[in-house]
Each structure stands twice: as structure tokens, then as C-alpha cells.
Amino acid sequence: MRPISQDGPPSGSGPPLEHEQVRVRRGPRSGVPVVVAVHSTVLGQAIGGCRLTGYRHWTEALDDALRLSAAMTDKCAVAGLPNGGGKTVVALPTGYVPGPAARRAILHDVADTIAELAGAYATGPDIGTGPRDMTIIAERTPYAFCRPPADGGSGDSSVHTATGVVAALRALCAAAFGSPEPAGRRLAVLGLGRVGGHLARQLAAAGADLVVTDVDPGRRALADELGATWREPEDALGCEVDVLVPAALGGILNPDTVPRLRCAAVAGPANNQLDAPATADLLHRRGILWAPDFVVSAGGIIHATAVELHHETTERAVARVRGIGDTLARILADAARTGDTPAAAAHRLARQRLDGRRLDLARP
Numbered sequence: 001m002r003p004i005s006q007d008g009p010p011s012g013s014g015p016p017l018e019h020e021q022v023r024v025r026r027g028p029r030s031g032v033p034v035v036v037a038v039h040s041t042v043l044g045q046a047i048g049g050c051r052l053t054g055y056r057h058w059t060e061a062l063d064d065a066l067r068l069s070a071a072m073t074d075k076c077a078v079a080g081l082p083n084g085g086g087k088t089v090v091a092l093p094t095g096y097v098p099g100p101a102a103r104r105a106i107l108h109d110v111a112d113t114i115a116e117l118a119g120a121y122a123t124g125p126d127i128g129t130g131p132r133d134m135t136i137i138a139e140r141t142p143y144a145f146c147r148p149p150a151d152g153g154s155g156d157s158s159v160h161t162a163t164g165v166v167a168a169l170r171a172l173c174a175a176a177f178g179s180p181e182p183a184g185r186r187l188a189v190l191g192l193g194r195v196g197g198h199l200a201r202q203l204a205a206a207g208a209d210l211v212v213t214d215v216d217p218g219r220r221a222l223a224d225e226l227g228a229t230w231r232e233p234e235d236a237l238g239c240e241v242d243v244l245v246p247a248a249l250g251g252i253l254n255p256d257t258v259p260r261l262r263c264a265a266v267a268g269p270a271n272n273q274l275d276a277p278a279t280a281d282l283l284h285r286r287g288i289l290w291a292p293d294f295v296v297s298a299g300g301i302i303h304a305t306a307v308e309l310h311h312e313t314t315e316r317a318v319a320r321v322r323g324i325g326d327t328l329a330r331i332l333a334d335a336a337r338t339g340d341t342p343a344a345a346a347h348r349l350a351r352q353r354l355d356g357r358r359l360d361l362a363r364p
């Protein structure tokens, strides 16, 4: 091995490791690969959910953990939280659904990996996990958010994520159409799960004209209850609407789908909507206003940290969640002024906050 020179460590080929710590281990109890990535603690303890889902290979889970933890750093920075970004990803063999004992073993393996980080990172629910899983993790480490209220946590965050998305949609509509009101606007909600369900209810109550879809036909009952138009998932993306609201999985915006869009704007809670950063430019060139997902989807984490870390009242926490509207308005105004994409403006805001904190830390 080459020695570390006075000029710094030897540089290899390929991009530098941006992450502060990455732990990859085969769970000693479960035998399942567990990845915990801590991207940054510059602003404070890294936070980010625990994803438990099927992967063909554990290296795909590692890629997801690296990407999602970096996105959490931007999400926290833009939201003005005193936290950095991290993520846990558990790579289940595809098609494997663990029974209660195996699930408990997996969650204890996750907990022990987090405990070794000694508070640098705390987790919460994500795809495949929920508040009750956080109680099991909390049996072995205190660093778990969103346990059920009966166990001392702030519970399921999806309603707060939905509230933040509505605040973002109001800011987006103000920028795109001159009025923030969803009433009379046609919006397509793609995915009626935990967040999408709350979101559709809130938008219907605000008088929006809704088109909705889900791969689960059982969700059609909610569409009927709300008087929304149901479309099959393959048709919903190309619907002629004012705003498209991705509320299912990531990667939905890519060079194949962007040319098919017939909307003026896109904003929704789905994480990692772009297949690659360059897709933000494609949307921009088509004149479609895209609100960055890491700005729009921060309501759940803003609420959980406000209640569990800062012991704020629910009213104060919800007011913070609604502040996502002001943050997005600022980003859209900056993008309009500079001619950049909203994504570039949002990354600039995140960088300013991170660089400002680094300068503070460097001061004697």
C-alpha cells in the first residue's frame, strides 16, 4: 500500500468516497445483508429510514444506501434541520417474506449495527418497515424514530409527509399558475399508499379535480369514495393534467417517460423520482416545472424530529411542516431569477447550509 503523503491520502481512480461511514455486514442472527450508510454529520446526527425489501444482489442494496443517504443530507439541509443524511438498507433475497421470528432477528441485526455508530445515525421507517419495527430496533439501541405513540414515539409520519406535499403543491401552483389554490386544478396522484392516500384525501377536500392510480386494484375504493377518476398505472403518467404527483416508487422520470408527460408541473413525495440528475434538464427544456422530491417529501422527517428531538408541540411541528411551501417558493424564485433548474437551485441551498456549518466548525 502506498503511504499517506503530506499532501493528503493517495487518490485512486474513480470518484472519491463522499460518505463518512458505510457498514456492510451479514446479519449474525438473520444471515441477511445489512447496509448502514452515514453520508454526512456536518449539520448534526445523520437520519434516514430503514428500507427492507428484495434485491437480486446485496451490492444493489449498497448502491441504494449510498444514493439515498446522500439524498437525505440534501433533504435535511434544505429543510433547515440540524441533521445530516444516512440510510439503512436490508437486502432480502427477492421473493422472501420473513416470518415474525426472522423479521425480529433482522431488525436486531440492524439495531446492533446502528448501535456501533454510537449516535452518529438514527433510523426510522421506510419502504418495508413501520413504527412497530422501530420499537423492535429500540430494544437494542435508542436511535430509532417514529415508534408508535404508545411506545413513546411520534408514530406513522405519512400524514405529515402528505401535509408537506400539499404545502409544496400550493407553492408550485402559485409559481406555475399564479394562484396557490388546488381547487379546480387537475392533479394526477400516482400511488395511493400511505402518503398518496392521505394526500388524495387532503387534495379532494381542497376541491382539486383528481385523477388517481395504483397497481393495487384494492385502492380503487378510495378513488370512488373521493369522486376521483381512476386510471390504470400505464395510462396515468400521460394524462393531461396541471400537476403530476408521483407518490409510489422512484425512477419514474427518465428519458422514456419525460417525452410522454402532458402536464405543466410535477411535485410529489416519491423519493428519487429522477433516474439521473440530467433528467431535471430534460424536464426544464420541455417547460415542465419539477419540484425536487427531497424538498417536497420532508414533512415526515420534519415532524418526527420536531416532536421527538426538540419536544415541540404538534401545532409547532405541523407549522414547520407547512414551511416546506415557503422553502419551495424560495427555490422556485431563485431558479426563475437565475434560469437554473429548481433542482440546481435546491442543491445550491443545501450546499450553502452545509458550507456555512463547515465554516462555523472551522472557526477557533
Ligand SMILES: NC(=O)c1ccc[n+]([C@@H]2O[C@H](COP(=O)([O-])OP(=O)(O)OC[C@H]3O[C@@H](n4cnc5c(N)ncnc54)[C@H](O)[C@@H]3O)[C@@H](O)[C@H]2O)c1
Residues within 6 Å of the ligand: 127, 157, 158, 159, 161, 190, 191, 192, 193, 194, 195, 196, 213, 214, 215, 216, 219, 233, 247, 248, 249, 250, 269, 270, 271, 297, 298, 300
Ligand atoms: N411514508 C412517508 O412518510 C414518506 C416520506 C418521504 C418519502 N416517502 C416516499 O413516498 C413514496 C410513497 O411512500 P408510502 O409510504 O406511501 O409507500 P406505500 O408503500 O404505502 O405506497 C406506495 C403505493 O404505490 C403503489 N405503487 C407501486 N408501484 C406503483 C406503480 N408503478 N404505479 C402506481 N402505483 C404503484 C403501491 O401499490 C402502494 O399503494 C415512496 O417513494 C417513499 O419513499 C414516503
